[in-house]
Amino acid sequence: MSRTITFVNACLIDPASSEETFGSLTIESGVISRVNGPTKGVVIDCQKACLAPGIIDLGVHICEPGERHKESFKSASLAAASGGVTSMVTFPNTIPAIDNPELLEFFINRSKESSKIRVLPTAAITKNCSGKEICELGFLQDKGAVAFTNGLRSIRDSKIFLKALSYAASLDLPYIGHCQDYFLSYGTSATSGPFATKLGLSAAPIEAEKICLDRDANLAEISGIHYHASQITTELGLKTIKSLKSKGNKITAGTSIHHLIFDEKDIGNYRTFFKLSPPLRSENDKLILLQAINEETIDTVSSFHLPQDEESKRLPYELAANGAIGLQTLLPAGLKLVKDGHLSLAKLFQKISLNPSNLVNSKSGKLSEGCPADLVLFDPALPFVLDRFSLLSKAKNTPFDGYTLCGKVLRTFVNGIEVFNCDK
């Protein structure tokens, strides 16, 4: 049951106004009713802890249907709630892919049964994400799809891709693209350069990102769709985004928290938990990316939560599966970036909450009256060493194992209902 609660003595982080102020916030019937108004209902003394809009994590892989041994709605939502995530924007590349309205309905029903937090599903733009036939995009929108995507695969055939984007554009939903040229990146597991050469790994040039981005942006422009490049990870890609934005293209861009914290050298002696798609980049690319999150080039930062069981990772590097879990570590890793002076708290919440919310046309992501009471209360400073087995996801494939991160989530609320409390 949603109650009336007033959070007092809180450091309010409002990404919309870029402000961090001490004050109070009241929630009623699942929405934020007053900021700095009179105290009402149950009073929670925040003791100067931070109160921010909950995180909207883009590109979450739930692994349902098909791979429930890796993750489920239940385990993912527990992990998310304890990580301050209040909405998961899920990816459709499940087994089978979410590419028809019946499957999407099943997916949404499963999420309602099992998830404590909001699930905002994206749907496949092509059948089985194979890039050949367009899905029933209108029906998918009617059932609740918030965006279209082809998962972690770019569409090879430019002609089909243009038609798919044009068809989707009339529905006014965004397309979330994975910018990796299909052929250049096929069968590779690293970024070409001295590091991959030393390890003897098959590698794709960094240009694989720019080449795909250039093409996708051109096709998106013809179609008129809002294109969101989900993971920009190289200096070249950033420059392209910057120039497209300056020309007024309907384009936004995101990056992954892992690419902001790690670079290819962290792979060390073939540590497969660092095998991601796109692969980790050079230190220079990482540093430039860190600068870009403070500017407006990068709009969103997400975890691209991709659970993999031990068997998929305990393999020779080239054979190991891509991906890392991140629902529970996105905030602590982001807070580490804040602590290290790379961006302000309000800026961080623009990237992890407000901008992703705007992308999928959700009303959360703000501390404004009338917005959903999706909130996270946290202590931003507490450093801790992460033990991967303490995480709530079924799969434990995080590259942060043994790494010092920052902050502690105290409570998480979705729609005014407490979904996580660190003392319970």
Added chain:
Amino acid sequence: MLNRKDLLGTADLSKEEILSIIDLAELYSRDNIDNANNTGVLRNITQINLFFENSTRTQVSFEIAGTKLGANIVNFPLGNSSQSKGETLLDLAATLNSMFPDILVIRHPNSGAVQLISEKVKCSVINAGDGNHEHPTQALLDAQTIRKRLGKISGLKIAICGDVAHSRVARSNIFCLKKLGNSIKVIGPKTLIPKGIESFGVEVTHNMFDGLQDIDVVMVLRLQKERMDGAFFSSEREYFHFYGLDERKMQYAKPNAIIMHPGPMNRGVEIDGDLADDINRSVITQQVEVGLAIRMAILDLLTAKHPLRKNV
């Protein structure tokens, strides 16, 4: 003495370790020629050869090296093993670990796979080649062959020619020969030179005539067609014309320059058959001979502190 459990690559070997291996190999090399009896030092030691990738010379060389030193050798049959039944690499490692081997000699088609196994087993592991990563015993035997033939193994100009991209031999040789103080050029078409190799301290050129100027040692690599997934070169005849080592190109090297090849050779593709057979310049068969001694030295040094060797 090698103060380490495993030999996984030359990248993490010190100059002293490299020299200690080739010094001991020098003794074994003489013993092999003199038919001296070395049997005994590895008595009681169990050596398992685990070759996930087809190999003839390396596997046989390791087998004979172990046999000559008196080890008990098992060639693990992978062709019809549990691997084809879906067993993972690490389960296989755990299985082998329970059989108490003392040395595992492993070749695997994926880079890093040998390291992965070495982390899970208690015994010593020797990398007999992993993907495009390293093949340390080949590099060590090449260094030893050069020293035997030219009387020194530093201050030389060495060219590594051909398919560097797919060559673990090239990587191991670069790390090893750089540590010993040589200057190295890599020569090949741009498609076969991996990006960023200059960062290893080597010079890159795409022209054999330029690259072979004043060279003391010409190392020719096999064109690894089985590892190529697309357009790396146009045709064998064009490749031979521009990058195959022949008399015409060899003229640019120093008059007493030697020719090396890790084998097996593709005659008429990366090397001219007559040149490969020229005993005055080609040391290819000597490499095989030295390879045996190098592997004996490594087996000996890695097990030097083994408790089973105390009374030998």
